[in-house]
Amino acid sequence: xxxxxxxxxxxxxxxxxxxxxxxxxxxxxxxxxxxxxxxxxxxxxxxxxxxxxxxxxxxxxxxxxxxxxxxxxxxxxxxxxxxxxxxxxxxxxxxxxxxxxxxxxxxxxxxxxxxxxxxxxxxxxxxxxxxxxxxxxxxxxxxxxxxxxxxxxxxxxxxxxxxxxxxxxxxxxxxxxxxxxxxxxxxxxxxxxxxxxxxxxxxxxxxxxxxxxxxxxxxxxxxxxxxxxxxxxxxxxxxxxxxxxxxxxxxxxxxxxxxxxxxxxxxxxxxxxxxxxxxxxxxxxxxxxxxxxxxxxxxxxxxxxxxxxxxxxxxxxxxxxxxxxxxxxxxxxxxxxxxxxxxxxxxxxxxxxxxxxxxxxxxxxxxxxxxxxxxxxxxxxxxxxxxxxxxxxxxxxxxxxxxxxxxxxxxxxxxxxxxxxxxxxxx
Numbered sequence: 001x002x003x004x005x006x007x008x009x010x011x012x013x014x015x016x017x018x019x020x021x022x023x024x025x026x027x028x029x030x031x032x033x034x035x036x037x038x039x040x041x042x043x044x045x046x047x048x049x050x051x052x053x054x055x056x057x058x059x060x061x062x063x064x065x066x067x068x069x070x071x072x073x074x075x076x077x078x079x080x081x082x083x084x085x086x087x088x089x090x091x092x093x094x095x096x097x098x099x100x101x102x103x104x105x106x107x108x109x110x111x112x113x114x115x116x117x118x119x120x121x122x123x124x125x126x127x128x129x130x131x132x133x134x135x136x137x138x139x140x141x142x143x144x145x146x147x148x149x150x151x152x153x154x155x156x157x158x159x160x161x162x163x164x165x166x167x168x169x170x171x172x173x174x175x176x177x178x179x180x181x182x183x184x185x186x187x188x189x190x191x192x193x194x195x196x197x198x199x200x201x202x203x204x205x206x207x208x209x210x211x212x213x214x215x216x217x218x219x220x221x222x223x224x225x226x227x228x229x230x231x232x233x234x235x236x237x238x239x240x241x242x243x244x245x246x247x248x249x250x251x252x253x254x255x256x257x258x259x260x261x262x263x264x265x266x267x268x269x270x271x272x273x274x275x276x277x278x279x280x281x282x283x284x285x286x287x288x289x290x291x292x293x294x295x296x297x298x299x300x301x302x303x304x305x306x307x308x309x310x311x312x313x314x315x316x317x318x319x320x321x322x323x324x325x326x327x328x329x330x331x332x333x334x335x336x337x338x339x340x341x342x343x344x345x346x347x348x349x350x351x352x353x354x355x356x357x358x359x360x361x362x363x364x365x366x367x368x369x370x371x372x373x374x375x376x377x378x379x380x381x382x383x384x385x386x387x388x389x390x391x392x393x394x395x396x397x398x399x400x401x402x403x404x405x406x407x408x409x410x411x412x413x414x415x416x417x418x419x420x421x422x423x424x425x426x427x
Contacts (some may be wrong), residue, residue, distance in 0.1 A: 217262025
């Protein structure tokens, strides 16, 4: 498949013609809502196996080979070039599909977000997933877990050959609670209650493993959390259940802050089966406008993680959303509005603005002025930003990646998974 960026004057008909794909397929694959009004800077994924290269001024077969990684001999053979030493500008050359790696792909589903659409959301993307992390069982101060209505989500996962994963959090009244985590982690008795109840739920409901998403632990709980995870692995692994954790994005081991101090990358890399690294929320709803997952920051976290955690245990986080900030940003002011990549495109089209692209962050953005005269900036994800993240996964040889969170429309993302990877499925 190939990523194309809309330029002034482009039409769906011309793009389909240039890439030799049916116009309807191009529209349906990208779920283009208004084919007559494309947005300059919008990306389309061209649904073909392999890609096309259009010869530019000064190109030679040798330079094209160096740029694309396809041998000169392959280019000549695949395109039946009779005079390889002469290339007309604009000539379309077909390039073969690159080999695809087998990886794990996971996605969190928050039942409070998807609600009655949960099964539909899982069915829509289940073919692209290895794990479905069902969010979440919240721990109580007595070590028990608050029950959730997860039966339909579990069955939908299994129907799509996806491993359902039970997520446990220290959420209390919608916020991660250090006090709650401390109460449980500092008590062997309460840990036993939590572990036994987790086991009972996994056995009864058909979960394949457990993911501990305990956040804002602080230094006081660092070693206690590591020891708790050792106990969990010792209990669950022999019974065939996986144990994973979700960790905050850190650049170095002793990074200060309550969010980071309780998460020990190196120790957990030795203890658990694999780790979900939360490489998103640099731009967050209550903070100043910036990309949600800038690739330069994501790389810093994952490169540090890979220095202390085996690469085959690293799952890199990818957001399925962006934010719309009202300007000027003021600390403590209104929170940014969360939106899907598809909704971001709709807003850009509605206000007739172009989409720009930050090359350092590998992230798209645009600005607009609403009907009340308020200025806005929107940072979101598109095919280019997702491909940059996929390239990082391949470059570092990671176990795979995961998404937070299902329920946001982003058809291009799923097309690019199919183009880049073979997703490991439940056996």
